């Protein structure tokens with residue numbers, strides 16, 4: 073690490089021109105605090121990412137750029153002001169949305185640490201998608217374990233379960249949320265400091281391959297139901313064929329649903345266990361039974377399950393020939409057209425998020441392009457949402473198997489507890505501020521802010537003028553750039569500071 077600290081002794085400001093990641097900025101700010109200096113009197117010239125990384129093959133120009141960046145940082149920091157961080161009390165209780173395995177696991181983890189939790193489920197019973205699943209890839213019986221978890225949650229005095237509950241409105245912010253739920257016409261306002269979203273996803277219902285028209289065509293979960301019920305008709309089957317990636321990895325839904333390869337292999341083995349003589353075919357595009365699940369794939373091959381790669385660019389056709397189901401496709405390895413007439417056709421369909429997701433606008437959290445809740449940072453904050461105090465886990469975040477949903481639910485609960493364990497929290501000082509004298513009440517800032525921080529003042533001499541809730545503000549600067557009246561400024565990024573940086577750059581060139 074090469075760090076050069078330029079400290080103005082009179083003003084007590086610090087510029088760090090550092091070959092360290094931007095993520096180390098908080099460490100430098102800690103140093104400022106330890107030295108008794110306001111941490112906002114700090115500026116970093118990020119010469120690692122912006123010079124040595126991107127111009128590694130041109131050291132001369134990289135050094136020149138590093139000098140310019142450092143001069144700009146010095147010019148800016150000279151105009152920095154000490155900023156305050158609002159302090160907030162935290163309500164030490166949690167709200168978990170979704171009574172599937174993820175939501176119940178998160179609620180139990182919170183309760184075990186002594187935090188009161190409200191668990192909201194829109195359906196009349198707990199369980200979510202796991203109600204439909206037969207066994208995990210390790211062969212654990214899902215139904216008995218699910219029953220045990222539901223009992224634990226329902227009998228936990230620290231968890232209030234609200235079934236048939238619809239969330240109608242959400243107010244507040246990290247530490248002090250107010251969520252209103254409607255249960256059969258009765259409204260209830262729940263106060264909580266953190267929110268965990270575990271609202272899940274569901275099985276895609278295709279309108280192809282005779283699904284819904286022929287009872288011999290099932291989805292993966294429908295076959296699980298038959299396995300759970302020990303359906304005697306399964307014993308009679310002479311052959312079964314699975315089609316992978318139905319509704320997944322196509323232009324409208326480009327993501328992989330992650331569980332389907334292992335799910336089909338597991339169910340193929342379950343059918344083989346019922347009737348070892350059964351012919352079983354799995355038509356796949358790419359087999360993705362990752363990690364130790366690969367062993368299941370090997371076992372399936374040893375037991376005679378046939379894996380055939382189909383060419384999804386060419387026609388895959390399911391029809392009826394006389395009384396029989398008939399599947400026609402092109403084997404992409406031998407490049408021949410194939411025809412199989414199975415007794416049972418199982419479609420490994422995609423895991424899809426809800427078409428309309430009311431929770432995203434209510435809690436002001438972002439969805440990714442596929443419609444799942446998006447984490448704040450895939451590596452550094454994988455269960456946090458960008459909105460403070462809101463965490464995600466399970467299928468609501470992305471398709472994943474039960475073991476990974478449980479791990480993520482525990483991670484989300486633990487992250488939530490890091491907030492709940494504090495009596496108060498300090499918010500960011502780099503926030504936007506309005507000047508009501510300049511505000512023309514156009515409302516652009518109110519419309520454009522992704523965090524709903526600006527609103528119109530309702531009372532007093534500035535009624536009708538925009539104001540910013542500094543607790544909600546993330547300092548993104550969107551409102552500042554959009555304000556046509558120049559009525560908003562972002563603390564730490566004022567016009568004079570930006571201009572000083574530009575002047576410093578001009579002088580340096």
Ligand SMILES: Cc1cc2nc3c(=O)[nH]c(=O)nc-3n(C[C@H](O)[C@H](O)[C@H](O)COP(=O)(O)OP(=O)(O)OC[C@H]3O[C@@H](n4cnc5c(N)ncnc54)[C@H](O)[C@@H]3O)c2cc1C
Nearest residue numbers: 170172173174194200201271272273275335466467473474
């Ligand atoms: C088709 C399919 C096949 C799968 N196959 C396998 C497999 O073979 N092996 C495996 O390990 N895992 C499999 N999974 C994944 C497994 O089901 C999940 O990882 C696990 O059940 C955890 O799900 P969850 O709790 O995150 O979500 P879910 O089980 O979907 O639970 C979410 C809950 O939230 C509720 N909810 C939704 N919106 C709201 C709202 N606005 N307010 C209140 N409540 C709400 C829902 O009613 C539901 O009860 C499969 C999933 C699917 C869909």
